[in-house]
Amino acid sequence: MAKAPPTAHSEPAQRMEQMIAALRAAGQRVTPQRLAVLRVLAESHDHPTVETIYERVSRDFPTTSLATIYKTLTMLKGLEQVLELGFAHMSSRYDGRKPSPHAHAICVRCGAIADPDIGPMESLAKDMAKRSGYKLTRHQIDFFGLCPQCQKKA
Amino acid sequence: MAKAPPTAHSEPAQRMEQMIAALRAAGQRVTPQRLAVLRVLAESHDHPTVETIYERVSRDFPTTSLATIYKTLTMLKGLEQVLELGFAHMSSRYDGRKPSPHAHAICVRCGAIADPDIGPMESLAKDMAKRSGYKLTRHQIDFFGLCPQCQKKA
């Protein structure tokens, strides 16, 4: 059969395959519910909340429980297949497309999240490690403000 | 009169004066309970939780309510006199000594927090603002790992 061209459309499918492989490698079962979560993660560009993922999964699996979403995400976090952005005053947001830590910009009005590539954080992490004496394993870098759309409406 | 030498001991008192001045400037009342919270904030180097602040305040004011601590901290946040470090999976930590946003290292085992001065974040924020189009107003930069003590015990 013909190999699919690397179109923007095929990207989520590839990402899904990676995640499925990670599940299998860890000896985790691949259930329909989990596949549905993986698909949402692979396709979502909006850093969805658990609630949002739940709604999207519910379209295909109306009986799915919120707890299942939480458990699946916790597991995927452990396998480093999803990045959790945790906040104190709003629910966590998830990034299944770029699962390694990177900086984010969060709109404090509408909740939109952007994550352009910015100057490398490695030097910053190195600096922090050296000056603090900590052995660092991960980071969360968040900038808060107004997204372009909300600036207009301001 | 003689100017007080910049000893480590006099520092908290100065910081308290600054905070009191900020309250007055904002037309806020300076009550004994609030003074107690300010003192704890000015003296604490350990980025205390609300609960910890509550315990420390309770020594002097045994009848103080947790709600009062929360309300006072919220107010001080608004006046930019205290920095809240908000996390998803543990309660917030507060910094009343350096109230403007700066990077932190958090020990995932014991919760110790260090905040040495590291390479300036301004350029990073500028870069993020430019590439995202967001109008940024604050940031939270957290590095997670093991503090020196917990590394030994590991």
Next chain:
DNA sequence: CTGATAATAAATAATAATTATCCGGAGAGA
């Protein structure tokens, strides 16, 4: 293909942190 079995899903209860409400009391200003 089929059955055994261990992991998983759904439903629900429980927890933790924070925020809202309500009311009595105390301070600032007329």
Next chain:
DNA sequence: TCTCTCCGGATAATTATTATTTATTATCAG
């Protein structure tokens, strides 16, 4: 002093998340 608003304390409510319990199902050996 009187009044009026702000503040503190107690407690209820809310929100996000995690734990528990029981029934179901994916996986794999045969």
